Amino acid sequence: MSTIRKATRSMLTILVFLIVTACVEKGAGDPGPTEALPSNGASADRVTLTFWRNAGNEAENKAYEQLVTTFMERNPSVAVEMKLIPYSDYETKLRTSVASGNAPDIMALDASSVASFAYAGALLPLTQYFRRDGHMDDIPPSTLATYTFQDEVYMAPLNESSIALFYNKRMFEAKGVPFPPGDPDQPWTWDQVLDAAIQLNDTDKEIYGIDPAQGFQNAGATAYFKYPIIWQFGGELMSPDGSTAKGYLDSFETKEAIRFYSALYNTYKVSALEYPPDPFPTGHLGMTIEGSWTLAYFAEKFPDFKLGEDYGIAPLPKQAVQAVANGSWALGISSKTRHADAAWEFVNWITGREGQVLYCSITKDIPARYSAAKEFPKLNQYPMSIFVVQNQKFGRPRPVTPIFPQMSEAIHQLFEDVVIGQQDLDGSIANAVVKIDRDYAQMLSRTR
Template identity: 65%
Template sequence: MPRGFHSHRKNPDEPWTWEQVLDAAKKINDPANGVFGIDPAQGFGSAGGTAYFKYPIVWQFGGEIMSPDGKTSKGYLDSAQTKKAIQFFSDLYNKDQVSAMEYPPDPFPNGKLGITIDGSWSLANLKEKFPDFKLGVDYDIAPLPKESAQAVANGSWALGISSKSQHSDEAWKFINFVTGHDGQKMYCEMTKDIPSRYSAAKDFPELNEYPKNVFVVQNQKFGRPRPITPIFPQMSDAVNKMFEDVTISKRNIDAAVSDAITTIDQAYADLEKQQKK
């Protein structure tokens, strides 16, 4: 986040609105000198990664991606709220021009980007690679912006047991341990990830104070999983393409959204056909 963030903005319960963020981004923006206001969702890289950063914008505007049962996007992706979110996102690039399609390497610590939206994992990376770019001096951390609601994406690596496993009992014992309090504590001491159990998070002093508490509290109160659906890869690709079509190709929102819904619904229909065979 930009220099000079007010201290109370570090409170996970008091985020800026997207309008306040846009206002700040405009003040920082200086494209003539290669400086941009904000990267709202980690650019346009791999579909899974960058779609992950785009879901919260939809949720923050009160929109949805899919039906709760993960079968369709009709009535969700084409809602007025979802379209408002996509329009706002596209405007950052095209109308307000505070975001760039491409940035030089590491634009945030190198002073070419005022506001970046990233995960807790980026803190260790910044500390290691840019020791002169100091938290609390050169940059601060604030909760994700809100529009009609607060929302953050959660979800990391997952553990599963194959239906063909020859050792399902042992696998279950292992997963039960790793996801329990002691296992989470041991795992997160090694990985520096945020535990999936609140009880384990309480045992890490650094997770209960600024800046890590911003990530922990947001996840506890406003965390949402990505859409739970058997056609997750197809849905993720379709959502990413929709954002790209509207933002990069300046395509009509209604048309882009309609195509995404058709792609997602067709993928689900294809899956059902395969399962009936």
Template identity: 60%
Template sequence: MAVAASALLTVGLLAGCGSNGGNEGGASPSADASAGAGASKPAKEEKVTLQFWRNSGNDAENSAYDKLVASFMEKYPNIKVQMSPIPYADYDTKLRTSIASGNPPDIMAIDAPNMASYAQAGALKPLTDYFKADGDLQDIPETTMSAYTYQNQIYMAPLTESSIALFYNKKMFEAAGIPLPSKNPEEPMTWDQVLDAAKKLTNPAKGVYGIDPAQGFQNAGATAYFKYPIIWQFGGEVMSADGTTSKGYLDSPETKKALQFFSDLYNKDKVSALEYPPDPFPNGKLAMTVDGSWSLSYYADKFPDFKLGEDWDIAPLPKGTKQAVANGSWALAVSSKSKHPDEAWKFVNWVTGHDGQKTYTSITKDIPVRYSVAKEYPELSEYPKNVFVVQNQKFGRSRPVTPIFPQMSEAVNKLFEDVTIGKRNIDAAAADAIKKIDKAYADLQSQAK
């Protein structure tokens, strides 16, 4: 997401959509329950056209959506779905503009961290009653659904997950006589064990570093996905549960301990570098890295001689006092302005339900969020993919669900940079981050009045 564009359009979005969408009270229980329960159809159904916007993906994602849309319209010939794939770089701006102008699509794909800002502005139809009627909620981990829930209302239906794990150079470990990490998703190394190994594996003369703990310093979104788990693993928090403040959370002893440990990897222990050459892990310049499930195919394609199981392996994310990994991905929402919310839900449920999810993931090879679908892929129950699946199902946590996610994420990103790159005092840096976050929430509240 383009954070700057999102922040600039927040006022327009609020003006165009009104107050908190939760005040709408969700779907009509009588209408939604009957629709979900498969009530008898009227003699003649109205022909309906639904506009569906999504960010354009890779060839596999586009193919999967094409297949799902076609199969849905074959099943429901009275509902036409006009799908509009929009380039990622333009998507958020175009979607917010359409909402502010009062002409949004019926169905829209939204990245999990952005959900609360749309919901707060009243742009999304609450889906709680629909889910209770026929959404098969028990088939989705509660921790996953928390990423799509704001002020006790479900606003989006999830389709897939991604996850991150510890990738390590097996041959480097063996050459240094370091015991190999467990492949059991519930038996991670501790961060102290990772640090000990990193010290033994770091060789500045050869340009080899022990650990990239969180994919360096990229944009704020990458910070949220890779660095928040480190805070959680040390027992800290980023924001309050209601997403209104970081006071008492970013400045807690546990969070400050995580920040200090992270900074020390670079400045005290010198096992991490601020910059690396291209593809340092497969090129032998990085002994360990925290990376995503998507990199399995990347390494297999781009570095065929760097073989999983021979040259490198995967272990669960390290822990401090607990295991934790960020969850939440792109999901589908229904516009609060849609004239056909029941039909829109029917399509959303078609795509994200068991059969649709299986169709989608069989093409894209993504990790499905539903327990039932994951069980149907034997490889997801086996190493290495089971590491990603089990972590998400048992230790997944949503990034802070807050309508000021872009501003909050930017502040936390700068906090990590300040204490690591700028070597700034943690107390002072945390205080500044909290001030920025709390001001962003206060500004949002004043705009909504």
């Protein structure tokens, strides 16, 4: 995407956000009467719930169709009208619907968007519902934190994903490098990864030791793949309340993380700015950081590149601590719904143990709940156990802030400036802090 298109999309996102905030605040505190489901599920009047979500892949769409159908069969007093919207248009259309007063009763949101919708008053707080019958103790605290803004839970998580260290076993054996451990509680340090990468590196043959964080794609990939490196070195990005980067992004630990990341490219040259297509399964990378979803891709596209024989999986490296980004798409309820209790019945069933088991049995995703994950034997065995245990024990939310798009773009630019542009680290971080804090201040001034 060109710079002009990026800027245009960013401006549109901010403009729609401000419209949403103004419109919601104008009617704040008056969501209208709600219509609760009777405890026995029977009702003289049929409740109709509108449900919007981004159109997913074939498996996701099939799973949701079954979930909605099953819920309506069990709750004949409720009709759920599900609308699928293409991913590229979804958030803009959703924000526009909120601003115009026509928001769906139930909406799917990516974790990174929760704070902006909650700040705008567009979401119904779900904390009291979770405490009543949402079985909060069945969800990892770090996962709940991903959907919590100003001490209120606003979304119900359905599934998770995670990333890990993939390594080429044939290359390791040829160079006499020991394999990293497969125990999710015993990861290599980044220093150990660097040592192995140096031994595996062979630039004359276009073989590189490691792709540490999926190159330089976009701000979304930066958030999911690069933030953990900062955390692993003991650094932070923003304050816990998501209001400032000063004192966090410019900390010594954060600088050490980015300095190390840059050195992989510019000092040790074990990472490259560009690789051939599919560099890991085609033998151009000794190690890479990949997601749990990649297993299915490799199995389909590279059937001769076999897990256990040709490559293995190990937990994400650590330095000072272990950490991995969590958060995926989750379900929330509009603050303007007139059927809050019925909407919660739907959301709570979809994201409960039974709903998650049904969904993940079709999509092969990782359930967000402890109890649902236990229902899948493969998730409790290598290699999937690495993804599951990491997420449950070492998962961390990306900054929960209303200016997540602006913050994410600033940090994405920071990595590009330091690694690709080889600009001064301290100056680049100082510029990013100023930009993030300025964007937060401008958001406050425009929405007060």
